[in-house]
Amino acid sequence: MTMSAEPESARSRIRAAVDELRPELIEFAADLVCEPSVQGEEGDAQALVRTRLESLGLEVSEIDASTVDGLENHPEYSDVGQEYDDRPNLLATSPGCGEGQSLLFNGHVDVVPAGDVEQWSFDPYAGEVADGRLLGRGASDMKGGVAAMIYALAALERAGIELTGDLTINTVIEEEAGGFGGSLATVLDASDAVENADAVVIPEPTGFDQWIANVGVSYFRVTVQGKGVHAAETDNGVNAMSKLLPIYSALEELHDERKTTVHDDRFEEWHEHTVSLNLGTVRAGEWASSVPDEATLGARISHAPAETREEIHDIVEATVREATADDPWFDDHPASVEWFGWRGSSARIEPSEPIVQTVQSVAETELDRPAHAKGFPGGVDSRFFVNYADTPAVCFGTGAYNIHGTDEYVPVDELVDLTVALAVLATEWCGYEVVDRD
Ligand SMILES: [Zn+2]
Numbered sequence: 001m002t003m004s005a006e007p008e009s010a011r012s013r014i015r016a017a018v019d020e021l022r023p024e025l026i027e028f029a030a031d032l033v034c035e036p037s038v039q040g041e042e043g044d045a046q047a048l049v050r051t052r053l054e055s056l057g058l059e060v061s062e063i064d065a066s067t068v069d070g071l072e073n074h075p076e077y078s079d080v081g082q083e084y085d086d087r088p089n090l091l092a093t094s095p096g097c098g099e100g101q102s103l104l105f106n107g108h109v110d111v112v113p114a115g116d117v118e119q120w121s122f123d124p125y126a127g128e129v130a131d132g133r134l135l136g137r138g139a140s141d142m143k144g145g146v147a148a149m150i151y152a153l154a155a156l157e158r159a160g161i162e163l164t165g166d167l168t169i170n171t172v173i174e175e176e177a178g179g180f181g182g183s184l185a186t187v188l189d190a191s192d193a194v195e196n197a198d199a200v201v202i203p204e205p206t207g208f209d210q211w212i213a214n215v216g217v218s219y220f221r222v223t224v225q226g227k228g229v230h231a232a233e234t235d236n237g238v239n240a241m242s243k244l245l246p247i248y249s250a251l252e253e254l255h256d257e258r259k260t261t262v263h264d265d266r267f268e269e270w271h272e273h274t275v276s277l278n279l280g281t282v283r284a285g286e287w288a289s290s291v292p293d294e295a296t297l298g299a300r301i302s303h304a305p306a307e308t309r310e311e312i313h314d315i316v317e318a319t320v321r322e323a324t325a326d327d328p329w330f331d332d333h334p335a336s337v338e339w340f341g342w343r344g345s346s347a348r349i350e351p352s353e354p355i356v357q358t359v360q361s362v363a364e365t366e367l368d369r370p371a372h373a374k375g376f377p378g379g380v381d382s383r384f385f386v387n388y389a390d391t392p393a394v395c396f397g398t399g400a401y402n403i404h405g406t407d408e409y410v411p412v413d414e415l416v417d418l419t420v421a422l423a424v425l426a427t428e429w430c431g432y433e434v435v436d437r438d
Contacts, residue, residue: 103429141204211374
Protein backbone atom coordinates (compact mmCIF):
# COMPACT_ATOMS: atom_id res chain seq x y z
CA MET A 1 0.00 0.00 0.00
CA THR A 2 1.45 3.37 -0.97
CA MET A 3 0.81 6.93 -0.01
CA SER A 4 1.25 10.06 -2.08
CA ALA A 5 4.87 11.10 -2.01
CA GLU A 6 5.54 14.68 -1.00
CA PRO A 7 9.26 15.45 -1.40
CA GLU A 8 9.39 17.27 1.93
CA SER A 9 7.98 14.34 3.83
CA ALA A 10 10.35 11.92 2.09
CA ARG A 11 13.30 14.12 2.99
CA SER A 12 12.32 14.47 6.60
CA ARG A 13 11.75 10.71 6.82
CA ILE A 14 15.25 10.13 5.40
CA ARG A 15 16.86 12.55 7.84
CA ALA A 16 15.06 10.89 10.74
CA ALA A 17 16.11 7.44 9.56
CA VAL A 18 19.76 8.47 9.18
CA ASP A 19 19.68 10.01 12.66
CA GLU A 20 18.42 6.71 14.04
CA LEU A 21 21.09 4.80 12.13
CA ARG A 22 23.89 7.18 13.07
CA PRO A 23 25.54 4.94 15.73
CA GLU A 24 25.40 1.95 13.39
CA LEU A 25 26.78 3.97 10.48
CA ILE A 26 29.74 5.11 12.56
CA GLU A 27 30.35 1.62 13.91
CA PHE A 28 30.29 0.11 10.44
CA ALA A 29 32.68 2.75 9.07
CA ALA A 30 34.96 2.15 12.08
CA ASP A 31 34.86 -1.63 11.51
CA LEU A 32 35.96 -1.03 7.92
CA VAL A 33 38.84 1.19 9.09
CA CYS A 34 39.95 -1.66 11.40
CA GLU A 35 40.61 -3.83 8.34
CA PRO A 36 44.09 -2.93 7.02
CA SER A 37 42.93 -3.39 3.42
CA VAL A 38 45.99 -2.23 1.52
CA GLN A 39 46.33 -3.42 -2.06
CA GLY A 40 46.17 -7.22 -2.11
CA GLU A 41 44.54 -7.44 1.33
CA GLU A 42 41.01 -6.24 0.57
CA GLY A 43 39.30 -9.59 1.19
CA ASP A 44 38.32 -9.08 4.84
CA ALA A 45 36.93 -5.58 4.24
CA GLN A 46 34.86 -6.94 1.35
CA ALA A 47 33.61 -9.75 3.62
CA LEU A 48 32.33 -7.11 6.07
CA VAL A 49 30.57 -5.27 3.26
CA ARG A 50 29.05 -8.49 1.98
CA THR A 51 27.64 -9.36 5.40
CA ARG A 52 26.12 -5.89 5.78
CA LEU A 53 24.55 -5.98 2.31
CA GLU A 54 23.13 -9.44 2.94
CA SER A 55 21.62 -8.26 6.21
CA LEU A 56 19.74 -5.68 4.14
CA GLY A 57 18.23 -8.58 2.22
CA LEU A 58 20.34 -8.06 -0.89
CA GLU A 59 21.80 -10.74 -3.09
CA VAL A 60 25.53 -10.08 -3.45
CA SER A 61 27.49 -11.15 -6.51
CA GLU A 62 31.26 -11.22 -6.85
CA ILE A 63 33.52 -10.28 -9.72
CA ASP A 64 36.89 -11.99 -9.62
CA ALA A 65 39.20 -9.91 -11.83
CA SER A 66 41.20 -12.97 -12.93
CA THR A 67 38.13 -14.37 -14.70
CA VAL A 68 37.09 -11.20 -16.55
CA ASP A 69 37.48 -11.62 -20.32
CA GLY A 70 39.62 -9.06 -22.05
CA LEU A 71 40.96 -7.41 -18.91
CA GLU A 72 44.64 -8.15 -19.47
CA ASN A 73 44.47 -7.11 -23.13
CA HIS A 74 42.57 -3.93 -22.41
CA PRO A 75 44.45 -0.77 -23.50
CA GLU A 76 43.98 0.70 -20.03
CA TYR A 77 45.24 -2.35 -18.12
CA SER A 78 48.59 -2.36 -16.32
CA ASP A 79 49.90 -5.33 -14.40
CA VAL A 80 50.33 -4.06 -10.84
CA GLY A 81 51.82 -7.30 -9.63
CA GLN A 82 49.05 -8.82 -7.51
CA GLU A 83 47.02 -12.00 -7.80
CA TYR A 84 43.26 -11.66 -7.51
CA ASP A 85 42.50 -14.63 -5.21
CA ASP A 86 40.19 -13.71 -2.32
CA ARG A 87 39.90 -10.12 -3.48
CA PRO A 88 36.46 -9.96 -5.10
CA ASN A 89 34.61 -6.88 -6.27
CA LEU A 90 31.03 -6.85 -4.99
CA LEU A 91 27.74 -5.89 -6.62
CA ALA A 92 24.32 -5.86 -5.00
CA THR A 93 21.17 -4.38 -6.51
CA SER A 94 18.07 -3.25 -4.69
CA PRO A 95 15.49 -3.60 -7.44
CA GLY A 96 13.20 -0.64 -8.06
CA CYS A 97 9.43 -1.01 -7.82
CA GLY A 98 8.89 0.62 -11.22
CA GLU A 99 10.63 1.91 -14.30
CA GLY A 100 12.62 4.76 -12.80
CA GLN A 101 16.19 5.61 -13.71
CA SER A 102 18.80 3.40 -12.12
CA LEU A 103 21.75 4.52 -10.04
CA LEU A 104 25.01 2.82 -9.06
CA PHE A 105 27.09 3.79 -6.03
CA ASN A 106 30.72 2.72 -6.43
CA GLY A 107 33.42 2.86 -3.75
CA HIS A 108 36.84 1.37 -3.16
CA VAL A 109 37.70 -0.52 0.02
CA ASP A 110 41.47 -0.51 -0.51
CA VAL A 111 43.64 2.02 1.26
CA VAL A 112 47.19 3.28 0.81
CA PRO A 113 49.68 2.05 3.43
CA ALA A 114 49.85 3.91 6.74
CA GLY A 115 53.57 4.65 6.34
CA ASP A 116 55.55 5.19 9.54
CA VAL A 117 52.94 4.50 12.25
CA GLU A 118 55.23 6.17 14.81
CA GLN A 119 54.36 9.48 13.17
CA TRP A 120 50.63 8.97 13.77
CA SER A 121 49.05 10.31 16.94
CA PHE A 122 46.67 7.33 17.00
CA ASP A 123 46.59 3.74 15.74
CA PRO A 124 45.70 3.99 12.03
CA TYR A 125 43.76 0.71 12.19
CA ALA A 126 41.94 1.00 15.54
CA GLY A 127 38.85 2.73 14.17
CA GLU A 128 38.71 5.11 17.15
CA VAL A 129 36.09 7.84 17.35
CA ALA A 130 37.15 10.97 19.26
CA ASP A 131 36.01 14.60 19.27
CA GLY A 132 33.40 13.90 16.62
CA ARG A 133 35.90 12.35 14.26
CA LEU A 134 36.41 8.84 12.96
CA LEU A 135 40.17 8.32 13.01
CA GLY A 136 42.30 6.07 10.86
CA ARG A 137 43.66 5.13 7.48
CA GLY A 138 40.83 5.21 4.95
CA ALA A 139 38.44 7.17 7.17
CA SER A 140 37.94 9.78 4.47
CA ASP A 141 39.50 7.93 1.49
CA MET A 142 37.10 6.28 1.35
CA LYS A 143 35.71 3.83 3.88
CA GLY A 144 33.51 6.60 5.27
CA GLY A 145 32.08 7.04 1.77
CA VAL A 146 31.54 3.29 1.40
CA ALA A 147 29.68 3.19 4.72
CA ALA A 148 27.60 6.22 3.69
CA MET A 149 26.50 4.68 0.39
CA ILE A 150 25.45 1.45 2.10
CA TYR A 151 23.65 3.29 4.91
CA ALA A 152 21.90 5.53 2.38
CA LEU A 153 20.22 2.35 1.18
CA ALA A 154 19.57 1.19 4.75
CA ALA A 155 18.03 4.59 5.58
CA LEU A 156 15.65 4.43 2.62
CA GLU A 157 14.42 1.06 3.80
CA ARG A 158 14.00 2.30 7.37
CA ALA A 159 12.19 5.42 6.13
CA GLY A 160 9.69 3.25 4.27
CA ILE A 161 10.74 4.62 0.90
CA GLU A 162 10.80 2.39 -2.16
CA LEU A 163 12.83 3.57 -5.11
CA THR A 164 11.18 3.33 -8.52
CA GLY A 165 14.48 2.53 -10.27
CA ASP A 166 17.26 0.12 -9.29
CA LEU A 167 19.95 1.15 -6.83
CA THR A 168 23.19 -0.84 -6.99
CA ILE A 169 25.97 -0.88 -4.41
CA ASN A 170 29.36 -1.73 -5.92
CA THR A 171 32.50 -1.99 -3.78
CA VAL A 172 35.82 -2.52 -5.49
CA ILE A 173 39.48 -3.28 -4.85
CA GLU A 174 42.74 -1.79 -6.11
CA GLU A 175 41.62 1.79 -6.84
CA GLU A 176 44.75 3.21 -5.28
CA ALA A 177 46.89 1.14 -7.65
CA GLY A 178 44.97 2.27 -10.74
CA GLY A 179 41.67 0.41 -10.50
CA PHE A 180 42.44 -2.23 -13.12
CA GLY A 181 41.33 -5.30 -11.15
CA GLY A 182 38.63 -3.22 -9.45
CA SER A 183 36.41 -0.82 -11.34
CA LEU A 184 37.86 -1.61 -14.79
CA ALA A 185 37.20 -5.32 -14.21
CA THR A 186 33.72 -4.47 -12.94
CA VAL A 187 32.93 -2.47 -16.08
CA LEU A 188 34.36 -5.10 -18.46
CA ASP A 189 32.42 -7.84 -16.66
CA ALA A 190 29.34 -6.07 -18.04
CA SER A 191 26.81 -7.38 -15.56
CA ASP A 192 23.23 -6.14 -15.94
CA ALA A 193 23.65 -3.83 -12.94
CA VAL A 194 26.53 -2.03 -14.61
CA GLU A 195 25.14 -2.14 -18.16
CA ASN A 196 21.77 -0.76 -17.07
CA ALA A 197 23.05 1.94 -14.71
CA ASP A 198 21.90 5.37 -15.86
CA ALA A 199 24.45 7.14 -13.66
CA VAL A 200 27.30 6.36 -11.26
CA VAL A 201 28.16 8.28 -8.10
CA ILE A 202 31.44 7.59 -6.28
CA PRO A 203 31.72 9.06 -2.77
CA GLU A 204 35.44 9.85 -2.96
CA PRO A 205 36.45 12.69 -0.62
CA THR A 206 35.65 15.69 -2.85
CA GLY A 207 34.79 18.17 -0.11
CA PHE A 208 31.12 18.01 -1.18
CA ASP A 209 32.07 19.31 -4.62
CA GLN A 210 31.81 17.08 -7.66
CA TRP A 211 34.57 15.78 -9.87
CA ILE A 212 33.16 15.45 -13.36
CA ALA A 213 36.47 15.30 -15.24
CA ASN A 214 39.96 14.00 -14.67
CA VAL A 215 43.27 14.24 -16.47
CA GLY A 216 45.01 11.26 -18.01
CA VAL A 217 48.37 10.27 -16.56
CA SER A 218 51.44 8.60 -18.09
CA TYR A 219 54.87 7.83 -16.66
CA PHE A 220 57.95 7.75 -18.87
CA ARG A 221 61.69 7.58 -18.65
CA VAL A 222 64.29 8.93 -21.04
CA THR A 223 67.66 7.18 -21.13
CA VAL A 224 70.78 8.53 -22.81
CA GLN A 225 74.16 6.87 -23.25
CA GLY A 226 77.57 8.39 -22.58
CA LYS A 227 81.10 7.03 -22.74
CA GLY A 228 82.58 6.02 -19.42
CA VAL A 229 86.25 6.70 -18.71
CA HIS A 230 88.44 7.27 -15.65
CA ALA A 231 88.13 10.72 -14.08
CA ALA A 232 91.77 11.47 -14.95
CA GLU A 233 90.74 11.42 -18.61
CA THR A 234 87.42 13.17 -18.21
CA ASP A 235 87.67 14.99 -21.55
CA ASN A 236 88.06 11.70 -23.42
CA GLY A 237 84.73 10.45 -22.13
CA VAL A 238 81.19 11.55 -22.88
CA ASN A 239 79.25 12.50 -19.80
CA ALA A 240 75.73 11.06 -20.00
CA MET A 241 74.47 13.71 -17.57
CA SER A 242 75.55 16.47 -19.98
CA LYS A 243 73.72 14.67 -22.77
CA LEU A 244 70.60 14.56 -20.64
CA LEU A 245 70.59 18.31 -19.93
CA PRO A 246 69.14 19.57 -23.23
CA ILE A 247 66.38 16.97 -22.90
CA TYR A 248 65.67 18.08 -19.35
CA SER A 249 65.41 21.71 -20.51
CA ALA A 250 63.22 20.85 -23.49
CA LEU A 251 60.80 18.95 -21.25
CA GLU A 252 60.70 21.89 -18.82
CA GLU A 253 59.81 24.12 -21.75
CA LEU A 254 57.15 21.65 -22.85
CA HIS A 255 55.59 21.91 -19.38
CA ASP A 256 55.59 25.72 -19.59
CA GLU A 257 54.14 25.67 -23.09
CA ARG A 258 51.37 23.18 -22.24
CA LYS A 259 50.38 25.17 -19.16
CA THR A 260 49.52 28.11 -21.39
CA THR A 261 48.11 26.27 -24.41
CA VAL A 262 46.09 23.32 -23.01
CA HIS A 263 42.89 24.52 -21.39
CA ASP A 264 39.82 22.96 -19.83
CA ASP A 265 37.49 25.20 -17.86
CA ARG A 266 36.52 22.42 -15.40
CA PHE A 267 40.11 22.47 -14.15
CA GLU A 268 41.07 26.09 -14.57
CA GLU A 269 38.24 27.49 -12.54
CA TRP A 270 39.88 25.73 -9.58
CA HIS A 271 43.48 25.05 -10.49
CA GLU A 272 46.12 27.29 -12.04
CA HIS A 273 46.49 25.06 -15.06
CA THR A 274 44.94 21.92 -16.49
CA VAL A 275 47.96 19.75 -17.18
CA SER A 276 51.50 19.35 -15.91
CA LEU A 277 54.74 17.59 -16.70
CA ASN A 278 56.69 16.65 -13.59
CA LEU A 279 60.37 15.75 -13.87
CA GLY A 280 60.57 13.38 -10.92
CA THR A 281 63.83 11.42 -10.90
CA VAL A 282 67.33 11.54 -12.35
CA ARG A 283 69.76 8.69 -12.13
CA ALA A 284 73.30 8.83 -13.51
CA GLY A 285 76.70 7.48 -12.75
CA GLU A 286 77.91 5.07 -10.11
CA TRP A 287 81.20 6.51 -8.99
CA ALA A 288 82.49 10.05 -8.46
CA SER A 289 85.72 9.37 -10.28
CA SER A 290 84.13 7.83 -13.37
CA VAL A 291 82.46 9.63 -16.24
CA PRO A 292 78.86 8.32 -16.22
CA ASP A 293 78.01 6.18 -19.21
CA GLU A 294 74.25 6.33 -18.76
CA ALA A 295 71.67 8.78 -17.40
CA THR A 296 67.93 8.35 -16.96
CA LEU A 297 65.21 10.88 -16.30
CA GLY A 298 61.83 9.73 -14.92
CA ALA A 299 58.72 11.86 -15.36
CA ARG A 300 54.94 12.02 -15.15
CA ILE A 301 52.91 13.87 -17.75
CA SER A 302 49.18 14.50 -17.58
CA HIS A 303 46.83 15.16 -20.47
CA ALA A 304 43.55 16.96 -20.78
CA PRO A 305 40.25 15.20 -21.54
CA ALA A 306 40.39 16.64 -25.07
CA GLU A 307 43.73 14.91 -25.73
CA THR A 308 44.52 11.24 -26.20
CA ARG A 309 47.31 9.30 -24.57
CA GLU A 310 48.75 8.51 -28.02
CA GLU A 311 48.96 12.22 -28.84
CA ILE A 312 50.80 12.88 -25.60
CA HIS A 313 53.27 10.08 -26.25
CA ASP A 314 53.97 11.51 -29.72
CA ILE A 315 54.51 15.01 -28.30
CA VAL A 316 57.02 13.79 -25.70
CA GLU A 317 58.91 11.62 -28.18
CA ALA A 318 59.08 14.48 -30.71
CA THR A 319 60.34 16.85 -27.99
CA VAL A 320 63.17 14.44 -27.12
CA ARG A 321 64.03 13.96 -30.81
CA GLU A 322 64.18 17.70 -31.44
CA ALA A 323 66.26 18.34 -28.33
CA THR A 324 68.89 15.90 -29.57
CA ALA A 325 68.71 16.54 -33.33
CA ASP A 326 71.69 18.91 -33.57
CA ASP A 327 74.11 16.75 -31.61
CA PRO A 328 75.83 14.09 -33.77
CA TRP A 329 76.48 11.95 -30.63
CA PHE A 330 72.83 10.94 -30.72
CA ASP A 331 73.09 9.66 -34.34
CA ASP A 332 74.79 6.52 -33.04
CA HIS A 333 73.44 6.68 -29.48
CA PRO A 334 69.80 7.71 -29.76
CA ALA A 335 67.97 8.69 -26.60
CA SER A 336 65.25 6.17 -25.73
CA VAL A 337 61.81 7.01 -24.38
CA GLU A 338 60.09 4.26 -22.45
CA TRP A 339 56.52 4.41 -21.12
CA PHE A 340 56.34 2.47 -17.88
CA GLY A 341 54.20 1.78 -14.84
CA TRP A 342 50.53 2.54 -14.66
CA ARG A 343 48.78 4.89 -17.01
CA GLY A 344 45.33 6.29 -16.86
CA SER A 345 42.95 7.76 -19.38
CA SER A 346 41.28 11.11 -19.01
CA ALA A 347 37.51 11.50 -18.87
CA ARG A 348 35.00 14.31 -18.83
CA ILE A 349 31.25 14.72 -18.71
CA GLU A 350 29.41 17.99 -19.20
CA PRO A 351 28.21 20.12 -16.27
CA SER A 352 24.79 20.03 -17.94
CA GLU A 353 24.51 16.22 -17.48
CA PRO A 354 21.36 15.43 -15.49
CA ILE A 355 23.29 13.54 -12.78
CA VAL A 356 25.57 16.56 -12.22
CA GLN A 357 22.53 18.81 -11.98
CA THR A 358 20.77 16.44 -9.60
CA VAL A 359 23.78 16.16 -7.28
CA GLN A 360 24.04 19.94 -7.33
CA SER A 361 20.41 20.53 -6.40
CA VAL A 362 20.45 17.88 -3.65
CA ALA A 363 23.67 19.29 -2.16
CA GLU A 364 22.22 22.79 -2.24
CA THR A 365 18.88 21.95 -0.68
CA GLU A 366 20.01 19.28 1.81
CA LEU A 367 23.47 20.49 2.81
CA ASP A 368 23.55 24.11 1.72
CA ARG A 369 26.66 23.26 -0.30
CA PRO A 370 27.21 24.38 -3.91
CA ALA A 371 28.73 21.09 -5.20
CA HIS A 372 30.85 22.83 -7.82
CA ALA A 373 31.51 20.70 -10.91
CA LYS A 374 35.30 20.42 -11.00
CA GLY A 375 38.07 18.63 -12.83
CA PHE A 376 40.39 16.43 -10.75
CA PRO A 377 44.09 16.65 -11.68
CA GLY A 378 44.75 12.90 -11.24
CA GLY A 379 43.32 9.47 -11.95
CA VAL A 380 40.00 8.33 -10.52
CA ASP A 381 37.75 5.28 -11.11
CA SER A 382 34.88 7.28 -12.64
CA ARG A 383 36.84 7.31 -15.90
CA PHE A 384 36.14 3.60 -16.48
CA PHE A 385 32.37 4.08 -16.33
CA VAL A 386 32.50 7.18 -18.55
CA ASN A 387 34.91 5.75 -21.13
CA TYR A 388 33.97 2.06 -21.26
CA ALA A 389 30.39 1.77 -20.00
CA ASP A 390 29.19 5.00 -21.61
CA THR A 391 27.64 5.96 -18.27
CA PRO A 392 27.93 9.42 -16.73
CA ALA A 393 29.88 9.18 -13.48
CA VAL A 394 30.73 11.76 -10.83
CA CYS A 395 32.62 11.71 -7.55
CA PHE A 396 30.86 13.36 -4.62
CA GLY A 397 31.75 12.88 -0.97
CA THR A 398 33.03 14.31 2.31
CA GLY A 399 36.10 16.43 2.79
CA ALA A 400 39.56 14.89 2.47
CA TYR A 401 41.37 15.03 5.82
CA ASN A 402 45.04 13.98 5.73
CA ILE A 403 44.33 11.36 3.09
CA HIS A 404 47.45 9.44 1.99
CA GLY A 405 49.23 11.10 4.94
CA THR A 406 49.47 10.68 8.70
CA ASP A 407 46.48 11.15 11.05
CA GLU A 408 43.74 10.64 8.47
CA TYR A 409 40.21 11.19 9.81
CA VAL A 410 36.70 12.21 8.82
CA PRO A 411 34.24 14.28 10.85
CA VAL A 412 31.30 12.09 11.80
CA ASP A 413 28.83 14.88 10.95
CA GLU A 414 30.11 14.84 7.39
CA LEU A 415 29.49 11.09 7.16
CA VAL A 416 25.94 11.67 8.34
CA ASP A 417 25.42 14.54 5.88
CA LEU A 418 26.79 12.44 3.05
CA THR A 419 24.50 9.55 3.91
CA VAL A 420 21.46 11.85 3.87
CA ALA A 421 22.55 13.42 0.59
CA LEU A 422 23.11 10.05 -1.11
CA ALA A 423 19.72 8.76 0.05
CA VAL A 424 17.91 11.90 -1.13
CA LEU A 425 19.89 11.78 -4.37
CA ALA A 426 18.63 8.23 -4.95
CA THR A 427 15.00 9.35 -4.50
CA GLU A 428 15.49 12.31 -6.84
CA TRP A 429 17.25 10.24 -9.50
CA CYS A 430 15.36 6.95 -9.33
CA GLY A 431 11.92 8.21 -8.29
CA TYR A 432 10.19 6.74 -5.23
CA GLU A 433 7.06 5.77 -3.41
CA VAL A 434 6.45 6.12 0.28
CA VAL A 435 5.24 2.83 1.66
CA ASP A 436 2.77 2.90 4.52
CA ARG A 437 4.30 0.51 6.99
CA ASP A 438 1.35 0.43 9.41
ZN1 LIG B 1 39.98 7.26 -2.92
